[in-house]
Amino acid sequence: MSTIDATPLSPTPRTTLGRSRERGLTDRAALHAILREALVAHLGVDVGDHPVVLPVAIAVDLDGPDADGTLYVHGSVAARWLTRSERRTVCVTATLLDGLVVARSGFHHSMNYRSAVVVGEARIVEDPQEKAHALDLTVDHVVPGRSATLRPPTRKEVAATAVLAIPLREASVKVRAGDPVDDDTDVEAGAWAGVVPLxxxxxxxxxxxxxxxxxxxxxxxxxxxxxx
Known part of the structure; x- marks a missing residue:
């Protein structure tokens, strides 16, 4: 485990779990593992007259310039959600769904999952080298090593694309695994319960x-x- 992975998460009031705290993990290795595996995340931001939550591709640089590493997302320079994110607090969530938890009562139905939430002030990447690096990381997040096989992006492509950077400092991780947790009386009744793996x-x-x-x-x- 690297030194970066070994650094514990230090939840702030904004990332401290309120319910099911026993499902929370405090090691950064768990956060990094979820972000590495997730192909799609969701970014939430208030664009002024309403909030939006949008699916985004992500890239992670644990040695990035922000506190405890950098999470990158990108989009069109004309995208309202992206331009409104600059210097605002945003929330990025990545969820991996591992199973449907089928219980003996509707109340105890659930899902097995691994979820990471990152909260922080977003900045638009201006440095050309960091921007190019972030875009390569995004391609390689989808297919590792792919960026090295492609032609360099054109000036027009780079100019049309904006990259947001969010610090990984403020984050939380929550995981559910295992069987349904049913009431004893429901278990005694003999109905089936289990998990549908996904x-x-x-x-x-x-x-x-x-x-x-x-x-x-x-x-x-x-x-x-x-x-x-």
């Missing part, structure tokens, strides 16, 4: 209609990692 599984890569059929090694490796 996972993200890739199919074999499909070449685009205007591409050749020789799938590159990085894509084959990623598909295999996801169980194709």
């Amino acid at each position: 996972s993200t599984v890739a199919s074999s890569p499909v070449s685009a209609a205007d591409s050749h059929d020789e799938v590159p090694a990085d894509v084959v490796s990623r598909a295999a990692q996801l169980g194709a």
Whole structure:
């Protein structure tokens, strides 16, 4: 475990769990693992007249310039949610769904999951090197090693894209695993209870209609990692 992973989470009042505190984890290794595995996160921000929560691709740089590392998201420079996020507190949530918990009563139905919440003041990345690095990390988060095989982005592409950076300092992690927790009387009644496991599984890569059929090694490796 790296020194960064070993640093404990220090929840602030904004990231301290109010309910089911026994499900909270306090090690950063758990936070980093969830962010590495999550393919989609959700960013919440108040854009002025209403709040919005949008799905975003993410990238993580544990050695980034922000406190305890940097979480990156990107979008169009014309996106209202992105421009309104600058210097505002935003919330980014990543959730991995591991199972449906089927209990003996509706009250005790649940889900097995691993969830990370990051809260912090967002900044728009202005430094060209950091911006290029963040965009490469975003590509490599989807398919590791992919950015090195691609042509460099054009000036027009870079100019059309904005990158937000959020510090990883203020975060919380919550996990549920295991069987339903039913009342004794419901267990004695004899009804079935259990878990329906869930996972993200890739199919074999499909070449685009205007591409050749020789799938590159990085894509084959990623598909295999996801169980194709």
